[in-house]
Amino acid sequence: MTTTAFDSDNRVAITAVTGFLGSGKTRYINQLLQQPGMANTVVIVNEIGQLGIDQANWSFVQPSTILLEGGCLCCQMQGSMSATLQRLFTDALARTIPRFNRIIVETSGLADASALRFTLHSDFFLKERFYYNGCICIVDVVNADKQSAYIEWSRQLVQADLVLLSGTDCAAGDQALGVAQHVSTLTDAPAMSIPQFFANENTLDVLSKLQISPRPGTGFSHFMTGPLAGAIVTNRRGLAQEQDLAPNRAHQPPKPQSSLRPVQTHSAIKIVTLAFTQPLRRSVFNQALEVMLAGLGTTLIRAKALLRFVDDPGLYLFNIVHAQRYPAQRLRAAQEQDPTAMVLFLDGATQLARLPQAEDFYRL
Ligand SMILES: Nc1nc2c(ncn2[C@@H]2O[C@H](COP(=O)(O)OP(=O)(O)OP(=O)(O)O)[C@@H](O)[C@H]2O)c(=O)[nH]1
Numbered sequence: 001m002t003t004t005a006f007d008s009d010n011r012v013a014i015t016a017v018t019g020f021l022g023s024g025k026t027r028y029i030n031q032l033l034q035q036p037g038m039a040n041t042v043v044i045v046n047e048i049g050q051l052g053i054d055q056a057n058w059s060f061v062q063p064s065t066i067l068l069e070g071g072c073l074c075c076q077m078q079g080s081m082s083a084t085l086q087r088l089f090t091d092a093l094a095r096t097i098p099r100f101n102r103i104i105v106e107t108s109g110l111a112d113a114s115a116l117r118f119t120l121h122s123d124f125f126l127k128e129r130f131y132y133n134g135c136i137c138i139v140d141v142v143n144a145d146k147q148s149a150y151i152e153w154s155r156q157l158v159q160a161d162l163v164l165l166s167g168t169d170c171a172a173g174d175q176a177l178g179v180a181q182h183v184s185t186l187t188d189a190p191a192m193s194i195p196q197f198f199a200n201e202n203t204l205d206v207l208s209k210l211q212i213s214p215r216p217g218t219g220f221s222h223f224m225t226g227p228l229a230g231a232i233v234t235n236r237r238g239l240a241q242e243q244d245l246a247p248n249r250a251h252q253p254p255k256p257q258s259s260l261r262p263v264q265t266h267s268a269i270k271i272v273t274l275a276f277t278q279p280l281r282r283s284v285f286n287q288a289l290e291v292m293l294a295g296l297g298t299t300l301i302r303a304k305a306l307l308r309f310v311d312d313p314g315l316y317l318f319n320i321v322h323a324q325r326y327p328a329q330r331l332r333a334a335q336e337q338d339p340t341a342m343v344l345f346l347d348g349a350t351q352l353a354r355l356p357q358a359e360d361f362y363r364l
Pocket of ligand 1: 019020021022023024025026027028108109165166167168169170194302304319321326
């Protein structure tokens, strides 16, 4: 029988999904929502920027989505989170929204789970109705080397109860294993690839046991040998073992445990939003994009855009993560009120002669 928020003594589980910019949080949650038993899930998305790119993306895949936009959960949005959860509870009680039995919070790519934990711990109204179920941190193995230079990457991992490796389908050689080893120097949470996570028979069970997963060295291995078989476990020296990702390398010589890498501060990432007021001409957009990317070079960490084109009724989502450009995805037919914009996350330590402008995409 499914329980709801309103059965007696049943608080609603809130699970955080963190991960650096473009690591694959949205894609993972989309996959998760397709799993049996995931109906009645509310997703709260915290997006930096004012233009609702994630809202359009999410409302395409699932209607029960709430967008907290404008700031990062760890900096400015704690009050909004608290108000949102209170509102969710009272609206469901009044039956103005469908009842729900699970909440997933997708943090911005620069936030970690600590603000959410603090909110749930310190607000008495919320404490009686919700509980913190743990944190899944997504790590992009292809870009981990670059991203680990930012303090947010490490902070997210320190808060993790389960680490999921994305991009393993694009990773070279033993890249995933190397990242797992690096991750193990920051957390003893179990790590596995996203396909391994979904290969587990009961993903819901895994989700509900996040915070009771045994840590390496505790002598309790049921979690690893049971539903999470295939996890990358680490020994006390941080050496990854027993993984399906690199089955021939189970007996590697131990590497010295790495220390925290020198990091840049939160403000080292510059956020630029380009608002497009008119549909774009595809050919002009493509050329301007090439020029912009060439100019930004390695300064670009992440770009995402919601776009409309002349003579095309569709609304398109466009993703770039470092040098990787993903094909534009048609979300649905565009509506008049859809905002169209591009948000760029740039390495703030790099001095740029000129920041990109929306006008660049309208002229050759
Ligand atoms: N091939 C491949 N592509 C992936 C994987 N994970 C994410 N992507 C792609 O990477 C891009 C960014 O993924 P998102 O899910 O939007 O990343 P995000 O973490 O939600 O991004 P932000 O909210 O901006 O931090 C999208 O085009 C995804 O389809 C993966 O494991 N394999």
